Amino acid sequence: MSANTNYAYTSLANIASGPHARWRRILLIALIPMLCAFVYIALEPSAIPSYKGSQYPYQHNVSIPDGDTSMAAVIKALYEPILHPVAAANFTDDEGQVYRLHGEPRFKQKLGKKVLVLDIDSRPLNKPGQLMDDELVWKGGEGIRALSAGMLSHYTYAMIHGYDYKFVRAPDYEDRWGTWVKVPVMKEALKTHDYILFMDSDVMLHFPHLPLEWLLNYWNLTKETLIMMSLDPDEPQNYDSRGNRYLNTGFVIAQQSERTQEMFKVWAECPDEGRYQGCAKWKLEMFHEQAAFGNYVRYDFDRPEDVKVLPCVEANGAPEAENRGGCKGTFVRHYWVNKGLVSKALSDQVMQYFVPRLHQLYHKSGGDHVVNAKGNYRLQGAEMIELTNEEKQALKNDEGKNQKDEGW
Numbered sequence: 578m579s580a581n582t583n584y585a586y587t588s589l590a591n592i593a594s595g596p597h598a599r600w601r602r603i604l605l606i607a608l609i610p611m612l613c614a615f616v617y618i619a620l621e622p623s624a625i626p627s628y629k630g631s632q633y634p635y636q637h638n639v640s641i642p643d644g645d646t647s648m649a650a651v652i653k654a655l656y657e658p659i660l661h662p663v664a665a666a667n668f669t670d671d672e673g674q675v676y677r678l679h680g681e682p683r684f685k686q687k688l689g690k691k692v693l694v695l696d697i698d699s700r701p702l703n704k705p706g707q708l709m710d711d712e713l714v715w716k717g718g719e720g721i722r723a724l725s726a727g728m729l730s731h732y733t734y735a736m737i738h739g740y741d742y743k744f745v746r747a748p749d750y751e752d753r754w755g756t757w758v759k760v761p762v763m764k765e766a767l768k769t770h771d772y773i774l775f776m777d778s779d780v781m782l783h784f785p786h787l788p789l790e791w792l793l794n795y796w797n798l799t800k801e802t803l804i805m806m807s808l809d810p811d812e813p814q815n816y817d818s819r820g821n822r823y824l825n826t827g828f829v830i831a832q833q834s835e836r837t838q839e840m841f842k843v844w845a846e847c848p849d850e851g852r853y854q855g856c857a858k859w860k861l862e863m864f865h866e867q868a869a870f871g872n873y874v875r876y877d878f879d880r881p882e883d884v885k886v887l888p889c890v891e892a893n894g895a896p897e898a899e900n901r902g903g904c905k906g907t908f909v910r911h912y913w914v915n916k917g918l919v920s921k922a923l924s925d926q927v928m929q930y931f932v933p934r935l936h937q938l939y940h941k942s943g944g945d946h947v948v949n950a951k952g953n954y955r956l957q958g959a960e961m962i963e964l965t966n967e968e969k970q971a972l973k974n975d976e977g978k979n980q981k982d983e984g985w
């Protein structure tokens with residue numbers, strides 16, 4: 578079998594064309610004139626920009642009980658007005674790219690507590706900057722270790738959408754690499770929840786206001802689907818013994834069923850070699866449980882809907898890794914390229930929503946705090962002197978003489 582063509586899974590068909598591969602960061606370029614325009618508008622307190630047609634329209638009012646200043650209320654207030662509808666026909670990302678469902682959505686209602694957002698680790702994580710330490714400080718992103726930032730992001734995502742969240746401190750396997758513990762713990766979680774969303778600590782959803790249900794519709798999780806994972810980048814180390822690319826176990830969506838239990842069971846038992854000769858080597862060798870799934874398990878669970886293969890561009894990597902086979906993490910960011918980016922991503926998760934809201938508030942209450950002295954007064958020595966009508970007109974004709982926009 579050749580590496581790139583005869584891949585076993587039908588679901589790979591929708592990946593080959595890679596329709597989202599070629600578009601650029603227009604946003605930055607567009608942002609600067611936009612900001613300038615807004616700053617200009619800010620001098621006219623009456624002109625409140627309309628957010629109609631904006632990517633994040635604030636359509637809904639959130640009612641929060643008076644005096645409720647709990648963190649849960651704060652998170653609700655920040656995200657609820659902008660939640661993307663679970664069954665929306667499309668989604669526009671922060672660069673203006675539109676993603677459309679390919680058919681009738683399966684999920685039209687929120688799944689709530691049927692979904693478990695799951696963190697799994699067997700390490701104590703109680704050193705400074707780690708999640709289980711008593712204190713955690715931000716310090717420009719330096720006070721918090723990358724993996725703690727990731728887990729806080731998962732926790733937030735669950736809170737935003739009303740999913741269940743659990744951090745499972747897993748027991749260790751005596752003779753296997755630490756990451757193997759994910760497999761039995763996910764299996765266990767699929768006994769209590771219909772859907773699990775597992776993410777490594779360096780993985781994050783890039784749009785916290787986009788519900789998992791929408792992604793399940795978009796990626797087409799059918800009733801028969803057991804598991805969804807993303808392809809790894811097209812690089813030599815990411816191929817299995819049959820020449821097929823590994824699926825990355827850092828981001829896993831799985832759906833409860835008997836067959837799913839069976840799949841996780843044979844996966845977890847793979848290195849015992851009752852069923853798969855040669856699997857024991859993946860106990861300690863890279864890529865561990867990922868290689869066991871790639872080399873063995875997926876070839877046993879090969880009904881068309883069993884394993885959904887997600888495109889690397891959408892569900893793996895990060896913009897900083899785009900040169901690694903285009904894996905820029907449109908929906909799912911996986912910061913294997915640089916774990917140092919995780920805490921920045923956590924702050925983006927807040928700031929990409931907070932800043933537009935803050936800006937909107939600035940305008941809404943503009944009448945109270947924007948003093949339009951320009952055009953009505955002139956400066957002379959230490960004095961601000963009101964202009965006559967003739968002076969006002971003259972000033973208009975002379976606008977912008979002693980200033981320039983330096984892009985700040």
Ligand SMILES: *[C@@H]1O[C@H](CO)[C@@H](O)[C@H](O)[C@H]1NC(C)=O
Nearest residue numbers: 634635636637638639640658
């Ligand atoms: C939101 O609340 C404001 C006043 O607080 C009101 O003017 C506006 O109509 C409300 N919008 C919706 C969509 O309910």
Ligand SMILES: *[C@@H]1O[C@H](CO)[C@@H](O)[C@H](O)[C@H]1NC(C)=O
Nearest residue numbers: 664665666667668669675677
């Ligand atoms: C997205 O879907 C809505 C209807 O659900 C439609 O009104 C809108 O035009 C669509 N946007 C794009 C960019 O296709």
Ligand SMILES: *[C@@H]1O[C@H](CO)[C@@H](O)[C@H](O)[C@H]1NC(C)=O
Nearest residue numbers: 678679680681682794797799
């Ligand atoms: C999902 O996949 C099934 C089976 O391949 C197909 O029949 C259905 O039309 C797809 N739905 C969407 C929304 O893409």
